[in-house]
Amino acid sequence: MRLSAPVYHLKRRARLLSRRENVPLHTALDRIAGEEGFGSWSLLAAKAAEVKPAGTLLARLLPGDMVLVAARPGQGKTLMSLELAVAAMKQGSRAVFFTLEYMHADILDRFRDIGIDPAAFDHQFEFDNSDAINADYVIETLRSAPRGTLAVIDYLQLLDQKRENPELMVQIRALKSFARERGLVLVFISQVDRSFDSSGKPVPDIGDIRLPNPLDLSLFDKACFLNKGEIRFHAT
Template sequence: MSLPAEPALRSVPCDLDAERATLGAILLDREAIIAVAPFLTPAHFYLEKHAQIYAAMLACYGRREPPDLTTVSGELRRQGQLEGVGGASVLGELLAGVPTAVHVEYYARSVERTAVGRALIEAGGQIVALGYDDALPIEERLDAAAQRIFQLSSARQLGQDFVSVSTVASEYLDALAATADEGDLLGIGAGYPDLDRITQGMKPGELVVLAARPGVGKTALALCIAYHVAQRGQHVGIFSLEMDRELLLQRLIALELRVPTNQVPRLLRRGDHAAIAALARVAELPIHIDHTPSLNVLAIRDRARRLASAHPIELWVVDYLQLAQGASARDDEVKRITAVSQGLTSMAREFRVPVLALSQLSRAVESRAAHVPMLSDLRGSGSIEQDASQVWFIYREELYDDPCDRPGVAEIHVAKHRNGETGVASLRFEHASTRFVSLSRAMPSDGR
């Protein structure tokens, strides 16, 4: 039996001709950099001197100066790099090497493609090393491997790890312009004007914790928020660690029909036209549900990556935080919840999307004379309060006082708001339909 042939040695992926052609085209035509700047970065170049030249071109472009022979050589001189790249004569050679700038994007894509190949080779080596590292738990190794590949994909979409403040300012103004007709909101609105006025929306990268004692309405409020977001055509991903997806669907149909939840099965069995039409409308909502119980935080992030690769998710919902598992089965409750809280915070920042995580409160709420929740009531770990950008509590006076001065009223206490004000928004809770509505209108606004 013949032995398999030894694999041929392969050279590191690079295209030096494409690198030179890209730089020469930019020097030749002041408009050429506009086509490549959104995706091509200095790190994509194999030769360091090419990376330095391109970085100088981007610096000129950022100052709205044409990146020509004079301005680029001047920028390299200011950076003390002109002699290191070979002097102004090298720039002249690059310029003379291309007859036209028409094909600049073609050359730049080749530079990017080979850079991605080098990054994949490096990532592959790191993943191989993880395969040999038996000291780490399996879940951590799988998450590290998945995250490394995801970082490559994200880097290609985002362009670069470090972003200039001018780019941030431009993106910030774009975000403001996109919500120009929606008041002061800077993020995803919950659909309740009084609450949105306090929070200014759930902003990208934020962990928002919604907490209450069992039976107060955490899942109901989170589902109402998801429903309002989805009605605006924005995709929502829900990790339901406690409730089956069929029950969540039943609640969504009840929200659409505006009837008690327990009437939905009977109406559908009878073939009620309104109920069937409501089911059809709900089925069209861009809501995605994973109801796998006892997921650990690494699995949540991995499944989130897979869904986000197929749909532009605008809001993640995790119901609820204490039911998620940590990376290690040996952790006690405090370590486990700390790991989950930190993992969800990382998930929000990784996807640049808000994560609405539900949380239980400790029994301390029940034992006090005043039953309004406090931050110290968050159950399991002080890390929840520390990691969250916003913390909301649900307080319903009718659960504690009989008779009650405000029956049916639920107060949403924004107890922590890292980037804004705190305050209280009042909603009406309809127990039969498990629906929260604004006090000032029949249904919450569908505006952002």
């Protein structure tokens, strides 16, 4: 199934349509679904749920993996990472979301954007937006986490923004060693360089990761790139 945009973008379009034309939201959703070739929004949502790319990516991951989820702004990398966390929790694992960007209420809203009730995972999901987040902080927080825990770090380029933090390369090497030792999966949301041009290639790749500071990207095991509803997985 190929949609013109991610499902959450289509929902936003429907909300705007509902307000602009003063029609019920369910009517607007059905109209957007019709534009995508579906008879109703429920049919589109059901079909989208069957092919959640997060499940495809999770099936490729092994304990100890370091993963990049990268895209330009507004392409769904945060939601993709949350869907990956949900897929892991549905399999019985714990998930932790470290962020230097979002408040807790923002993440709860993102859960709802992907059709998930956050209360369903109360005892499996942990949110952390401490200003102290860096490699040492993540390692200390996850030191007693059970094997198979999936942690999302939002986002890669902010880890060494503070001068007192170690260089990014040093932090990623420490996190890689820790993830391997403890059997955890670490997912890093990453920015893509502004020079990326989708007219040349539909989806960014490892060469498009924005690196304000030196980093050996071979420290990551797998990567997921998103652009305009298209998703591609790569081994790094």
